[in-house]
Amino acid sequence: MQSVILLVVALHVASGAIHSWKAYYTGTTGLSEFPEFVALNLIDDQLMGYFDSNTNRFKSQFKWMEDNLGKNYDEQETNTLQGYPAAFKNNIKVVMERFNQTQGVHTFQEMYGCEWDDQTRATNGFIQDGYDGEDFLSLDLKEMRWISPVQQGFITVQKWNKDSAYIESDKNYFSSVCIEWLKKYLEYGKSSLQKTVSPQVSLLQKDPSSPVTCHATGFYPSGVTITWMKNGQEHHEDVDLGELLPNEDGTFQKTSTIRVTPDEWKKNEFSCVVEHQGKTVTEDKIRTNNGESVSIGIIVGALAAVVLLIIIAVAGYVVYKKKQGFKPVSGSDDGSNSSAQAVPQA
Known part of the structure; x- marks a missing residue:
């Protein structure tokens, strides 16, 4: 038989769903056919916005973004992100020196964002950095300190852990500001984001x-x-x-x-x-x-084609932590929760 x-x-x-907003930033060196910098914003794992150093422009992916965030949203994001390729390139150079590397293909990546359970109301924030696909830095929000699994990250950990106001600012952002904007995005885009x-x-x-x-x-x-x-x-x-x-x-x-x-x-x-x-x-x-x-x-x-970029972006959680945590460009409803901010020097 x-x-x-x-x-x-x-x-x-x-009975409920866990919603998320995430940002993935990828800096590369040694890849001639790939942009030196790529930024992706995702809402509930859907691509929300995209920027790369080749086009040098940020592009929203949903009509509801322009309807609710304003026509200047893409321009605001573009103006902020245009400074990132140079900053990421410099930080890759610094970390290469820490690993005694002088050439080759290398990546800096960072993944950060927040989650909200619409049933239990539980929230979670996270920021993870890495280099060449390996964990490099992460922020422990419970312990209120930066940690690194590799010796090459200790210099940065020691510097950032001395700045308690900086860590407190991050904690407030991930537990409050990010969650507030996540809920706004879910409301703005409910016709497409809350479908089943x-x-x-x-x-x-x-x-x-x-x-x-x-x-x-x-x-x-x-x-x-x-x-x-x-x-x-x-x-x-x-x-x-x-x-x-x-x-x-x-x-x-x-x-x-x-x-x-x-x-x-x-x-x-x-x-x-x-x-x-x-x-x-x-x-x-x-x-x-x-x-x-x-x-x-x-x-x-x-x-x-963007799937390839997403896979590359999530491969290792690499890059250096941005100094202030990602902050909204404007706190009003006609502004935007920008995913970008100044990148600190290593």
Whole structure:
């Protein structure tokens, strides 16, 4: 008897959601075909704004941003971010010297932002820096101090930890100002940001001896859990969970691949459980790369070019901490919560 792999999409009704605003800044050296500086702002993991040193312009991604933040928003962000490429280039040079490096490809990155749970009202702020894809600096808001896992970061840690007012300012920003602006953004863009789209889910397998991939795509918001079940029990062995990736239309996709022998499929019942908001869908047909099926390569290839930039931006959390934490350009509703501010010298 042929084995049957059931696909159960259990979309549990969500009682709340965790919303986020994040900024990713990437400085590079030694990459001639990549901008020396890239800035990305994301709201609930959707690209909200983009800047790079090649175009030298900031571009909003939603119409509601201009409607609520004003026509000058992009210009404000552009004016601020235009000073970043030179600052990042200088700081890369300083850190290269600390690592006794004189040439090669190097990156500075920083990820920072805040989260808000609309059910529990819990908040969280974070700022993480790194160099060449490795952790370099981070701010511990509970301990109110900067920490570094590498000796080359100690000089900066010692300097910044002496400035208690600086750390207190960051704490206030991440616990208050950032959260206030996150809520404003959610209200301004609620027509698109608070929508719910259920995932389309398929089981993909190239041939009977190949791994089986559970592919969920087209869903929004981004929160999704993919779990493999074996005979009704959670199964984690030989399972590879893919990264969350954005689709070109603002939705998301994610995969989970399981590796088992054909004999195991015959003797056991496997299922893939995808948890999201809404409803339950069941699928028991494995799609292959032949005939009417769609290969993962084609699916992934359909992503917007900006996905590459996002992947690069989140790869290592690198760059130096900006001196004041990101502050709003204007505290009024016709201003903007700028993601940019002065970059300190190492």
